[in-house]
Amino acid sequence: MRTALAASLAIAGLSTLGDFIWAMWLPEHRAVYGLAHGLLLFCAIGLVFGTLAGRPAPGALAGAAIGAAAAGGFYVLSPFLGFSAMFPVWFGAWMALGWMYARLS
Numbered sequence: 102m103r104t105a106l107a108a109s110l111a112i113a114g115l116s117t118l119g120d121f122i123w124a125m126w127l128p129e130h131r132a133v134y135g136l137a138h139g140l141l142l143f144c145a146i147g148l149v150f151g152t153l154a155g156r157p158a159p160g161a162l163a164g165a166a167i168g169a170a171a172a173g174g175f176y177v178l179s180p181f182l183g184f185s186a187m188f189p190v191w192f193g194a195w196m197a198l199g200w201m202y203a204r205l206s
Contacts (some may be wrong), residue, residue, distance in 0.1 A: 108149045143168025154205035
């Protein structure tokens, strides 16, 4: 339970830091920022899942790929769905993380 709580707090802190950086120092929205944000955040999530499965490096790499794909998917869908494109993208991202963890385990 401690590991899950510590990992959750670390990921939440990293996500909040990314949002803070975006709000304070990035004057306009660019897709490259969103791609970097998704890649780095999901790299950390993949690292946590990979560490739990005993394979941190493959977890981090797979997480980064999932995050980049999710961010890219948002930018592909958002012209058609607006900000609501986030819903299918998040659904797919978490499904992919579940699949990744199953493969790593």
